[in-house]
Amino acid sequence: MATEYLCKVCRGHLNVKTSIVLAATRANSSERGLIFLNPEIGNYTTTTHPSFSIKEGAEYVYTCPICHSQLNSAKYNHLVRIIMIDDKGKEYNIYFSGIAGQKCTYKIRGSKIETIQGPDAKLYDKYFEVPEEDRKYL
Numbered sequence: 454m455a456t457e458y459l460c461k462v463c464r465g466h467l468n469v470k471t472s473i474v475l476a477a478t479r480a481n482s483s484e485r486g487l488i489f490l491n492p493e494i495g496n497y498t499t500t501t502h503p504s505f506s507i508k509e510g511a512e513y514v515y516t517c518p519i520c521h522s523q524l525n526s527a528k529y530n531h532l533v534r535i536i537m538i539d540d541k542g543k544e545y546n547i548y549f550s551g552i553a554g555q556k557c558t559y560k561i562r563g564s565k566i567e568t569i570q571g572p573d574a575k576l577y578d579k580y581f582e583v584p585e586e587d588r589k590y591l
């Protein structure tokens with residue numbers, strides 16, 4: 454079983470062939486298009502049609518191309534959430550930045566942090582702070 458990425462709302466499959474496909478709209482603009490993300494965590498390569506260029510530093514609203522639900526987190530400002538199911542069938546929440554150019558990924562299972570990755574991960578790690586009483590077990 455391969456790693457699968459699902460919409461957090463409709464649980465439709467977002468990974469097609471070698472990419473995760475999402476629809477994106479630049480905040481406060483009419484610029485929108487499809488964006489292909491690399492499913493390998495820590496690889497921040499994105500692909501878009503030449504008519505839709507991603508602007509570094511701009512915030513994007515990501516939507517599911519299947520059900521059109523917004524994937525930006527209501528709980529964590531500037532982060533986007535999708536679901537990952539690994540090759541063993543375990544389910545995780547994957548958070549990444551909705552701000553173009555910010556490289557950070559948070560892989561969370563339940564309330565447990567699995568991995569925090571990327572050179573910009575410090576920006577939002579406060580959202581996932583480990584309770585003081587649990588730190589001694591890490």
Ligand SMILES: [Zn+2]
Pocket residue numbers: 460461462463464465517518519520521522
């Ligand atoms: Zn959906």
